[in-house]
Amino acid sequence: MADYVCVPGHKKEIMAVHDAMDVLNGKWKISIISSICYYSERRFSDILNDVPGISNKMLSKELKELELNKLISRTVLDTQPITVQYKLTEYGKTLQTIINNLADWGMEHRKMITGK
Amino acid sequence: MADYVCVPGHKKEIMAVHDAMDVLNGKWKISIISSICYYSERRFSDILNDVPGISNKMLSKELKELELNKLISRTVLDTQPITVQYKLTEYGKTLQTIINNLADWGMEHRKMITGK
DNA sequence: CAGTATCCAAAGGGATACTG
DNA sequence: CAGTATCCCTTTGGATACTG
Numbered sequence: 001m002a003d004y005v006c007v008p009g010h011k012k013e014i015m016a017v018h019d020a021m022d023v024l025n026g027k028w029k030i031s032i033i034s035s036i037c038y039y040s041e042r043r044f045s046d047i048l049n050d051v052p053g054i055s056n057k058m059l060s061k062e063l064k065e066l067e068l069n070k071l072i073s074r075t076v077l078d079t080q081p082i083t084v085q086y087k088l089t090e091y092g093k094t095l096q097t098i099i100n101n102l103a104d105w106g107m108e109h110r111k112m113i114t115g116k
Numbered sequence: 117m118a119d120y121v122c123v124p125g126h127k128k129e130i131m132a133v134h135d136a137m138d139v140l141n142g143k144w145k146i147s148i149i150s151s152i153c154y155y156s157e158r159r160f161s162d163i164l165n166d167v168p169g170i171s172n173k174m175l176s177k178e179l180k181e182l183e184l185n186k187l188i189s190r191t192v193l194d195t196q197p198i199t200v201q202y203k204l205t206e207y208g209k210t211l212q213t214i215i216n217n218l219a220d221w222g223m224e225h226r227k228m229i230t231g232k
Numbered sequence: 233c234a235g236t237a238t239c240c241a242a243a244g245g246g247a248t249a250c251t252g
Numbered sequence: 253c254a255g256t257a258t259c260c261c262t263t264t265g266g267a268t269a270c271t272g
Contacts, residue, residue, distance in 0.1 A: 010154035014166050016222030017150040017215060023225065025143065027264080034133040038126035044234050050130050055266060060235060081233045081272085094224070098217045099133060105214060106132030109139065112207075143244085160254050171246055176255060197252085197253045 023069050028054050028062050033092070034099045036072060041087045071095065139185050144170050144178050149208070150215045152188060157203045187211065 024030055028051060035050035036042045042050070048059055063086065066072045071092035077083040088095070140146055144167060151166035152158045158166070164175055179202065182188045187208035193199040204211070 011166070012223075013154050013219045014147065014150050015168075016219040016226065018147050018168060018222070019226050020218045020222035021146050027141065030137050031130065031134050034130050038129050050127070052131075052134060056235070057237095057267095058265060061265095076234090079233090084234060091228075094221065098214065098221060101214045101217055102136045103129045103132040105210065106134070106136035107128075108210070110132065110135050169246095172255070173247095173257090174245065177245095192254095195253090200254060 023071070026062050026065070028058055029066060030099070030102065032059065032062055032066065033071065033088070033095060034103065036086050036088055037093075037096055037099050041085045043086070044084055047086070066092075139187070142178050142181070144174055145182060146215070146218065148175065148178055148182065149187065149204070149211060150219065152202050152204055152208075153212060153215050157201045159202070160200055163202070182208075 024033075031051045031054075032047055035047045039046070044056075044059065044063075047063075048054060048056060051059070063072065063074070067074055070089055073087050073089050075085045075087070077085060140149075147167045147170075148163055151163045155162070160172075160175065160179075163179075164170065164172060167175070179188065179190070183190055186205055189203050189205050191201045191203070193201060
């Protein structure tokens with residue numbers, strides 16, 4: 001029991017990470033954002049194809065939450081049948097750095113667990 | 117149905133993000149990593165205090181998964197009673213950039229949803 | 233196409249008590 | 253201190269069918 005006991009100086013950073021994860025919670029949210037991010041605009045069925053394993057029910061639910069948090073916008077185009085486009089909002093675009101870092105890390109990780 | 121249909125060029129990045137999230141899944145994993153990351157070494161009960169709302173059962177479970185994925189190491193110190201220290205492995209440290217980005221984003225996000 | 237509705241199984245996860 | 257074990261309710265989420 002010595003000086004490795006709680007150094008209060010870092011509580012702020014840990015809470016900040018927690019705040020971020022509060023918005024990005026859910027099994028699929030980050031993958032959905034990355035799909036929209038890399039294509040700049042994306043339709044419902046496109047995202048369904050981009051994200052391996054997601055169901056339409058879950059996609060619908062998580063898109064709603066992302067829209068509520070102002071990270072993405074939803075635009076209905078008046079085609080027949082209708083088309084819906086999802087885009088990152090200006091605020092959502094502030095996540096691009098994180099998405100890019102995750103993609104970089106994921107590629108390195110894949111190298112490591114597969115071929116080396 | 118035009119040129120906004122799937123541009124195959126980005127599938128790789130989306131899969132990479134997916135691969136990363138495969139390791140970082142679970143409600144608590146990223147918060148746990150950030151706790152260990154910012155203190156460089158951390159004990160079980162410390163992390164329990166750092167991460168708001170987590171239970172010992174969940175902490176135990178997710179620590180095991182992180183250890184299995186070689187992101188953290190677990191060292192038992194021969195004190196009375198015993199002390200266990202968790203640290204990031206060299207591989208786990210490659211996540212530091214992501215953690216820092218999330219902390220930055222979380223702070224900005226908090227500013228936005230609270231006082232502005 | 234872009235969802236919604238319903239059913240239901242499985243996993244998540246909190247509370248509490250217990251152990252070395 | 254650092255967990256494990258158990259109980260049990262809640263949430264997740266897949267499959268399928270349906271709608272404007």
